[in-house]
Amino acid sequence: MFSTGQLGFAIFFVIAFIAIIIYSYRKDLPLHKKYYKGSYRVLLGFLVFIALLVAAKFALKS
Numbered sequence: 001m002f003s004t005g006q007l008g009f010a011i012f013f014v015i016a017f018i019a020i021i022i023y024s025y026r027k028d029l030p031l032h033k034k035y036y037k038g039s040y041r042v043l044l045g046f047l048v049f050i051a052l053l054v055a056a057k058f059a060l061k062s
Contacts, residue, residue: 002010025032
């Protein structure tokens, strides 16, 4: 389906992309800690909201 060159490029691209993302995240980590202190609460709120929607769907289905 894909040539050897295409597969090689895809593997190289994925490895390079992940490495750049990790490097950028490590570089910005002090800023994340400073400006996004309580962001886990927002994520938790979204997860609880989605769980409530799923629970309501199953409760109203039967």
